Amino acid sequence: MTEQELHEKIIAYLEGRLSPEAADEFRLQIEADEALAGEVELHRLLQPVGQRLVALDMKAKFDSWQKEAEHPGFVRRNLFWLLAIGLLSAGLLGTWFWYSGQLSKARADNERLNTNLQDTRLKNQVFQSEVERLQKRIADSTWQGRLPVPVKPEKEQKETKISPAPVADITQPYKQLAQSELTPMITRTRSTVRGVKRSGSTAEGLLAKADTAIENRLYRRAEKLLLGIAVTDPQYPRALEMLAYTYMMQENYAAAVSTYQTYIPYKADSDETNWHLCLYYLADYPVFRSEFQQLLQTILADTEHFYHDRAKSLRKKLAETGVWPE
């Protein structure tokens, strides 16, 4: 048995943790061994050490708690100021919330006013573009030596045999139908422009540039270029054809119709020009509905017409979409 084990056994004996048999046996050993008895006596006298150590530890804690009670911590000592700061902070926070609420309300009002302003501007733009369109129509008619296409009054329209369809909304599909029919036509024209062998004339250069501009949807630029081709130039008819398309793409339908009408005498194939004119009318159906309907009826009545079947198909689509008849 090591010294450590012996000491542990002595402590266990003194604290009564040995079994009765082991304790009796150990007692006999103590009685028989003087050195062991001395060791046991030393441990017996040191027994209160544990109690005293723990008591001192706890006393230190009592003192600390006492000090804490007598001298409260930072929070308790500064309770008044902390409360004051808390109330002030709460007040400031409340003010800030109120202010931010007011601010967001003002922002919402501002946004609403801006929206209204934008709406008004948009309406103004629409009116402005309408004015411009009408002005352009007059100017174009003058340029082509023709009077502007008159918009027939309501009474006059009623007198025609075919009752015109009511004016459809601008987003109606007639515009799409017209464009979808006319786009392949202009594509063909443009391909001939691209395919032509350049002679180096100015008109050819302008046509090529206009073709590029159309390709890039720069219709205003295309218009300017095409207008630069002289009436006497051999490329003038082709320029007119492209110009009509350019106007249509700018939604300047009156100019488109007028320009195409100027182009018609240059083209021998009347079936094709009739059909295309019909489509230009269709592009601005609310304005040219009478002209469109009359021309389409003419094409439909002529079973020999080259575009008779396409006219029938168009008529069907118009009926399906509720454009004509309603």
Added chain:
Amino acid sequence: MNRKVTLADQEILQMLKDKERDQAWKYIFDKWRGLWTSYIVQHGGNTDQADTALADVWYPFERKVLSQNFKLEYSLKAYLNTCVRRQWIRNMKKENMPAIEFKAEEHGLEAFADELLRDVLNEELKTVLDKLLLEVLGESCRKILTSFYSGYSMEEIAQEYELGNEDNAKNQKHRCSNKLRDHLKNNPQIYQILKRLYYD
């Protein structure tokens, strides 16, 4: 510290058993101390004397209430209150200062309290032990032995003082105990004083 306003006796006992001694005694110190302190002050004592009496009795009180044969017949508060008051009277008598006697019918707890107070170390013994501890033990030995006698396991001590493992803690505790033993063995004067106080 448990934020609960009042703890039942069983809860306090459980805290003591679960080695939440500090929390339990902090609660007792905060909530019950006023009871005996006001009594002692009313009868000519002061708060220091009240705290000294509490420091004297708390260890035997804890040992007693945690012993297996302890039966909770009275409330812990009343029991401790009686113990502290009677210890204060004993301290007063030792210093030859007048202190009032308890009325016999006060709680019926006097017998229990007196039995407990027999385990309170007397002042002379405390003085000798304090001197011995101061002379012999360094800070680390003092901490290790305090933790050991406070009921912490060797594993917990090894963790607390970074001693590596349980065996190291056990060896360290043994070395510290041996310092006291050797000192006592080599100082017959102290040995004799302790022997006299122990068997008195």
